[in-house]
Amino acid sequence: xxxxxxxxxxxxxxxxxxxxxxxxxxxxxxxxxxxxxxxxxxxxxxxxxxxxxxxxxxxxxxxxxxxxxxxxxxxxxxxxxxxxxxxxxxxxxxxxxxxxxxxxxxxxxxxxxxxxxxxxxxxxxxxxxxxxxxxxxxxxxxxxxxxxxxxxxxxxxxxxxxxxxxxxxxxxxxxxxxxxxxxxxxxxxxxxxxxxxxxxxxxxxxxxxxxxxxxxxxxxxxxxxxxxxxxxxxxxxxxxxxxxxxxxxxxxxxxxxxxxxxxxxxxxxxxxxxxxxxxxxxxxxxxxxxxxxxxxxxxxxxxxxxxxxxxxxxxxxxxxxxxxxxxxxxxxxxxxxxxxxxxxxxxxxxxxxxxxxxxxxxxxxxxxxxxxxxxxxxxxxxxxxxxxxxxxxxxxxxxxxxxxxxxxxxxxxxxxxxxxxxxxxxxxxxxxxxxxxxxxxxxxxxxxxxxxxxxxxxxxxxxxxxxxxxxxxxxxxxxxxxxxxxxxxxxxxxxxxxxxxxxxxxxxxxxxxxxxxxxxxxxxxxxxxxxxxxxxxxxxxxxx
Amino acid sequence: xxxxxxxxxxxxxxxxxxxxxxxxxxxxxxxxxxxxxxxxxxxxxxxxxxxxxxxxxxxxxxxxxxxxxxxxxxxxxxxxxxxxxxxxxxxxxxxxxxxxxxxxxxxxxxxxxxxxxxxxxxxxxxxxxxxxxxxxxxxxxxxxxxxxxxxxxxxxxxxxxxxxxxxxxxxxxxxxxxxxxxxxxxxxxxxxxxxxxxxxxxxxxxxxxxxxxxxxxxxxxxxxxxxxxxxxxxxxxxxxxxxxxxxxxxxxxxxxxxxxxxxxxxxxxxxxxxxxxxxxxxxxxxxxxxxxxxxxxxxxxxxxxxxxxxxxx
Numbered sequence: 094x095x096x097x098x099x100x101x102x103x104x105x106x107x108x109x110x111x112x113x114x115x116x117x118x119x120x121x122x123x124x125x126x127x128x129x130x131x132x133x134x135x136x137x138x139x140x141x142x143x144x145x146x147x148x149x150x151x152x153x154x155x156x157x158x159x160x161x162x163x164x165x166x167x168x169x170x171x172x173x174x175x176x177x178x179x180x181x182x183x184x185x186x187x188x189x190x191x192x193x194x195x196x197x198x199x200x201x202x203x204x205x206x207x208x209x210x211x212x213x214x215x216x217x218x219x220x221x222x223x224x225x226x227x228x229x230x231x232x233x234x235x236x237x238x239x240x241x242x243x244x245x246x247x248x249x250x251x252x253x254x255x256x257x258x259x260x261x262x263x264x265x266x267x268x269x270x271x272x273x274x275x276x277x278x279x280x281x282x283x284x285x286x287x288x289x290x291x292x293x294x295x296x297x298x299x300x301x302x303x304x305x306x307x308x309x310x311x312x313x314x315x316x317x318x319x320x321x322x323x324x325x326x327x328x329x330x331x332x333x334x335x336x337x338x339x340x341x342x343x344x345x346x347x348x349x350x351x352x353x354x355x356x357x358x359x360x361x362x363x364x365x366x367x368x369x370x371x372x373x374x375x376x377x378x379x380x381x382x383x384x385x386x387x388x389x390x391x392x393x394x395x396x397x398x399x400x401x402x403x404x405x406x407x408x409x410x411x412x413x414x415x416x417x418x419x420x421x422x423x424x425x426x427x428x429x430x431x432x433x434x435x436x437x438x439x440x441x442x443x444x445x446x447x448x449x450x451x452x453x454x455x456x457x458x459x460x461x462x463x464x465x466x467x468x469x470x471x472x473x474x475x476x477x478x479x480x481x482x483x484x485x486x487x488x489x490x491x492x493x494x495x496x497x498x499x500x501x502x503x504x505x506x507x508x509x510x511x512x513x514x515x516x517x518x519x520x521x522x523x524x525x526x527x528x529x530x531x532x533x534x535x536x537x538x539x540x541x542x543x544x545x546x547x548x549x550x551x552x553x554x555x556x557x558x559x560x561x562x563x564x565x566x567x568x569x570x571x572x573x574x575x576x577x578x579x580x581x582x583x584x585x586x587x588x589x590x591x592x593x594x595x596x597x598x599x600x601x602x603x604x605x606x607x608x609x610x611x612x613x614x615x616x617x618x619x620x621x622x623x624x625x626x627x628x629x630x631x632x633x634x635x636x637x
Numbered sequence: 638x639x640x641x642x643x644x645x646x647x648x649x650x651x652x653x654x655x656x657x658x659x660x661x662x663x664x665x666x667x668x669x670x671x672x673x674x675x676x677x678x679x680x681x682x683x684x685x686x687x688x689x690x691x692x693x694x695x696x697x698x699x700x701x702x703x704x705x706x707x708x709x710x711x712x713x714x715x716x717x718x719x720x721x722x723x724x725x726x727x728x729x730x731x732x733x734x735x736x737x738x739x740x741x742x743x744x745x746x747x748x749x750x751x752x753x754x755x756x757x758x759x760x761x762x763x764x765x766x767x768x769x770x771x772x773x774x775x776x777x778x779x780x781x782x783x784x785x786x787x788x789x790x791x792x793x794x795x796x797x798x799x800x801x802x803x804x805x806x807x808x809x810x811x812x813x814x815x816x817x818x819x820x821x822x823x824x825x826x827x828x829x830x831x832x833x834x835x836x837x838x839x840x841x842x843x844x845x846x847x848x849x850x851x852x853x854x855x856x857x858x859x860x861x862x863x864x865x866x867x868x869x870x871x872x873x874x875x876x877x878x879x880x881x882x883x884x885x886x887x888x889x890x891x892x893x894x895x896x897x898x899x900x901x902x903x904x905x906x907x908x909x910x911x912x913x914x915x916x917x918x919x920x921x922x923x924x925x926x927x928x929x930x931x932x933x934x935x936x937x938x939x940x941x942x943x944x945x946x947x948x949x950x
Contacts, residue, residue, distance in 0.1 A: 139719045139912060145688075220684060276722050292730045293900025294803065325803070328904070329896045331786055332802045335794050339801060509669020509913050516673070548682040550673065 124313070124611050128636030129321040133333050135347035137293065137326040142275025143260055144219035149528065152258065153346070154324060156628030157298060158199075159260035159281030160306075162190060162209065163251055165626065167310045167619045169425040169532075171251040174308055175204055175261055175282065185246035185572060192237045197303050198263035199286035206239040211264035213241075223540065224253040224531075227570075246572055252425070252533050257628060282306070284317040284631040298322040298631075311632055312615040318635035337605055338362055344610060344634070346623070348603035349482070350410035356605040365613070366412070367623040369602035370530040372421045373413070373482075375399070375490065375595040376523040376553035383555070385471070386521050390453040392592040395522075396439045397446035398497040399490055405598050408485035413598035419541065419588050421527070421599050423620065426534035431585035438589055439596055446497040457498055464498035473501040476511055477524040486597065487524040516548070518555055525553060526600060532625050538584055539565050542593065554593035561587055611635045638941060645934050649927075656926045657706070657919060664915050665698050671718050671913035692718055705919060714920040719912045724920040728902060732924070735901035737808045738824060738890055741817055743879075745825030746832055753829065754836025754875075755863060761841060769833065776830035781823075781889045785896040788823050802898035820897040824890055828882060832875050839871030846870075872943050880936035884929050 138150040143159055146152055164174040176190040196204040210231040217225050227247035232240045241250065253259065266280035279287040284307075285298040299322070304315040325342065327333040334352050336342040338359045348356055348364070357364040377392050385391045401415040417435030420427055450456075455464035455471050464471040473494065477487040484505050491501045501522070506514065514520055529551075530537050540551045543565050547557060564587065567580035602623040606613055616633040619626045672688045689695050693704075708715050714724035757769040776784075793801045799819040806813035843849065844867055852862045891903030902921055909917040 137908065140721060142721070218687070222684065272716070272721055276720055291900070292727060293734070293894075293904055294898070325898070327802060327898050329786075329898070332789065332896060332898055335789065335801050339794060341801065507669075507911060509667075509671075509674050509911070512673045513668050513670060 124318050124635040125637060126318050126635070128319050129323060130319050130343045130634060130636065131323045131325060131341065133325050133327045133336060133342040133345040133347060135326075135330065135333060135345075136328060138296075140275045141279045141287075141290075143258070143262060143279075143281075144215050144221075145275070146258070147220040147529070153627055154296060155260065155279070155281075156257045156283070156625075157285045157322065157631045158279055158283040158287055159257060159262060159628075160283050161257050161260045162254045164308045165252075165255050165425075165619075165621065166308065169620070171255050172309060174306065175209075179251075185248070186243045188241040188243070188250055189234065190239050190241070192239065193306060194237055196282055196306055198266065198282055199280045199301055199303075200263050200266050202263050202265045204261065204282055205236050206233040207236075208264050209239045209261055211267070212261045213259065215267075216259045221256070221258040224256055224259055224536070245570055247570060248572075248574070248577065249533070249535060249569055252536070256531060257625065283628060284315060285322050288321075293326065295326065296324045298324070304632075307632055308629075310619055311629060312618075313612070313632045315632065317631050318612070319631075322631060334605075337607075340607060342607075343636075344604065344606040344630075346602065346604055346627070348605045350412045350601075350603075351481075353410070353412060353603050356603070361608055362605055363608050365604040365606075365617060367602040367604060367617070368414070368423050369600050370421045370424050370532045370621070370624050371526050371528055371600040371602075372416055372419060372530070373409075373486070373526040373597045373600050374416065374419060375486075375597065376525055377593060377595065378518055378521050378523075378553075378555050379591070379593050380518055380555035381557065383518060383521065385453070385455070385466070388453050389592065390449045391455070393438070394446040394449040394453070394497060395494065395499070396592055396595040397442045397449065398493050398499075399595050399597070400441040400493060401439075401597055402441075403493075404486055404489050407489045408482065409598060409600075412601050414601075416596040416599045417589070418585065418596055419527070419594045420534055420537055420585065421530060423599065424530060424532045424534050424537065426581055428534070428582045428585040430582055431589050434586055435589045435596065438592065443493075443497050450498055455498065462495065462498065463500040471499050473499050473521045474519070475501045475503045475522045475524070476514060476520045477503065477505050478511060479505055479507045483524040483526075490524070512550055515550065515553060522595075523553055527551075530624070532621055534585060535565070535568050535581055538581075538588060539569065542584075542588055556591070556593045558587075558591065561591075609637045611637050638938070642934070642938065645937070649930050652930060653923065653926055657709075657923060658702075660919055660922045661698070661702050661705075661915075664913075664918055667913070669913045671915060674719075674912050694718075701915075705916065709923070714923070715916045717909075717914055717917045719909075719914045719917070724917055727905065727917070728920060728924055731900060731902045731905050733807065734804050734899055735887075735890065735894075735903060737804075737813075737817060738821055738893065738899060738901055739886055741808075741821035742825035742828065742886060742890070745822055746828035746879075749825075749829045750832035750875075751836060751868070754833040754871075755840060755868060757833065757837040758840030758844060758871075759863060761837075766837075769837075773830040773834050776827050781827065781892045782896065784826075785820075785823050785893055788819060789896060792819055802896075804899055820893045820899055824886065824893045827889065828879075828886065831882065832879060835875040835878055836868075836871055839874055840867055843867045843870045869943055873940060876936055876939055876943065880933045883932045884925075887925060887928070 134150055136150050138154055141151055141155055143155055146155055160175050162176045163171050166172045175192060175196060177193045179188055179190045181188050192204060198204060210233055213231045227243045227245060229242045229244045232242060234240050260281060263280040266278055267274050270278035284301055284304045286301045288297040288299050290296045300317045300320055302316050307314045327336060330349060330352060333345060333347060334355060337345055338361060340361055353364055356362050377386055379386055379392060381387050405411060405413045417439050418431050422432060450464055454466045457464050475487055477483045487503055491503060494501050515523060540546050542556045542561050544557045544562050546552045561584060564580045564584040568577050568584055571577045612633040612635050616622055616630050672685050693701060705715060716722060717724055717727060753769055757766045760766050789801060792798045800816050803816060805816040808814060808817060849862060849867055852866050891907055893899060894901045894903040906921045
């Protein structure tokens with residue numbers, strides 16, 4: 094009797110184990126190969142010439158097709174990709190890369206030192222030249238070894254080379270394509286290869302079977318799971334959301350705060366909210382020639398007058414983290430010390446704002462609510478892009494500035510006109526963001542606050558202080574890593590204390606997708622999956 | 638008649654010349670640098686200067702215009718500044734979609750506007766006439782963008798009668814027709830409203846004429862009196878307005894193209910304007926001007942067929 098009972102119990106236990114194993118096996122089913130992914134973009138790219146590409150729509154597609162020499166892993170450390178190893182000379186003036194030998198371009202030509210030399214030399218004359226200013230020349234050592242000779246030591250070279258914007262392309266394809274390069278021909282080593290571009294409608298990409306050089310953090314080592322990847326251009330946000338919720342589009346990054354809840358709550362779709370590297374702020378024209386905004390007290394008053402929480406609630410649908418620094422906290426090298434200073438310097442305190450303006454000599458003499466000094470009103474030419482978020486931010490901020498005695502005049506302009514005015518310094522305040530952050534604190538600071546960047550768009554604030562130049566030069570070129578690190582922290586602190594911008598929020602990124610899409614969690618393992626590393630969506634995502 | 642057509646085609650040349658000068662001047666005075674728009678946030682002085690020189694934008698505007706004109710005469714519309722693609726090829730790629738959309742809208746407007754106008758006139762001041770007036774006023778007053786979005790949400794998303802967006806194929810395919818129906822109807826419906834009112838007004842005037850009374854007293858069927866004798870005379874002002882509506886149709890079709898992701902020339906032109914793609918803007922405007930002029934010529938020729946009393950000798 095006891096034996097029968099024991100036997101029965103053993104059978105029950107065994108059966109339970111088998112059932113549990115069976116269920117968990119089903120949950121870990123292998124990703125399916127094949128199928129087609131349709132992705133929606135909210136705008137059509139201009140041209141897919143990597144040497145001219147500068148905007149998000151172009152780069153988000155090119156990152157599917159082209160690889161850089163090295164890549165950031167999930168800890169933002171540089172690791173091999175097309176280059177399998179490298180060494181740096183003692184004087185730090187030569188970086189020698191050894192390439193992976195078995196990687197081919199989509200056109201079948203081999204990745205070799207000539208291809209790297211060709212690509213980098215073209216990049217030095219293109220829109221990514223700023224990443225390669227320290228590179229004097231590129232030398233072919235042998236077929237699979239290439240040396241970068243520098244003008245002066247530049248420890249940040251590896252971070253620069255990890256940017257897809259300086260990706261490596263097939264020289265054969267570029268030369269053969271002529272004027273068709275970037276529109277009918279794009280050849281790299283990425284997980285997808287370019288098939289065709291139907292103007293106004295879509296770009297068709299297909300799996301590159303030869304892709305087997307995925308980085309270490311990728312779950313799928315290659316090739317991509319899907320056969321085809323179609324990118325459709327849906328300019329009208331309502332149409333884009335409709336296609337996603339109706340299941341005709343599988344995924345998109347082009348979702349605004351307004352539509353986020355719609356996608357999140359729809360039974361067929363899901364939404365990931367991702368901390369992006371985009372800082373939203375009001376750039377102040379603090380050029381020495383621009384009175385009175387060259388006065389630090391006036392700039393401080395401006396930032397104390399703005400209530401970030403209200404702006405985020407009213408202009409960003411409550412989605413976004415309050416920001417206290419010009420840089421996003423999600424980028425490599427961000428200084429927490431600067432954030433602590435920022436919380437004090439950029440604190441909402443309208444009474445302090447009024448006091449600072451009084452100290453600067455701005456008083457409301459005639460009682461009309463607008464301050465004056467030497468017969469001049471405290472007027473403010475406030476520019477905003479036509480893009481809804483920027484305009485709304487400006488509209489919410491205006492009464493805040495008026496309440497402490499400014500007289501803002503809002504001008505909403507489209508990009509072409511706005512860039513012209515900003516470059517000429519014909520403005521006082523600009524509602525904008527650091528779109529196109531390279532996710533490296535040092536690079537973003539150099540582009541935004543070094544005097545050598547004056548004349549470029551990202552120097553919105555016309556900021557020109559020799560002390561900042563000194564700090565950034567040390568942070569870039571010092572041979573002592575500790576000195577570089579300290580200089581970078583000091584530069585970030587200075588960028589906060591000098592108030593060249595009124596920080597508002599760290600923008601959230603939205604990734605909307607069909608609920609049953611596979612591989613999304615693997616794709617988002619990398620902290621920069623929403624921005625610089627978005628090319629790896631091609632590798633990880635699959636159709637169930 | 639042939640002499641008249643040849644004469645009108647010859648006038649085309651100076652008209653197009655003036656249009657291109659006006660467009661070039663307009664572009665010249667519009668603020669914004671195409672190179673800075675192209676490079677976006679990566680623009681720096683060196684890159685801007687180099688690309689401006691590469692694209693020939695550092696030359697005086699009249700030199701650039703004359704060079705462009707010289708190319709036009711040889712049938713070469715040049716290359717897009719932003720895309721570096723052959724402009725004629727870009728236009729030819731998009732032209733079929735624009736023509737499909739607009740021609741379909743015109744056919745819809747004629748097929749619906751004529752009977753609606755005639756019925757409103759023959760049943761003037763009745764419930765049917767008042768209903769037709771109400772809908773005409775409604776379609777003319779409502780912004781096209783709003784109507785397009787509502788139609789998309791109702792007929793595509795809610796009722797699943799039509800695809801949401803995109804041109805699923807050329808017009809001779811089943812998918813192509815199905816994807817054209819909704820955007821084409823929305824584009825045409827405003828024309829229905831305008832043209833039907835004109836036909837109604839024309840018919841009301843004509844139906845009181847003596848020859849109509851004579852036709853009725855001769856015992857002709859009412860249908861023959863209205864359509865064969867009445868409508869023909871009422872059509873002339875409607876045809877005139879129709880010809881003048883074509884530019885408006887082309888401009889409204891831009892909105893329809895954006896909402897329904899219809900890959901036509903309208904979207905291409907808007908994109909070119911935002912990106913200050915001077916050469917592409919000039920090329921598209923030239924083609925649009927040509928289309929409008931040719932359509933108006935066709936309209937003028939149609940007069941002679943509708944009303945034999947009109948002669949062009």
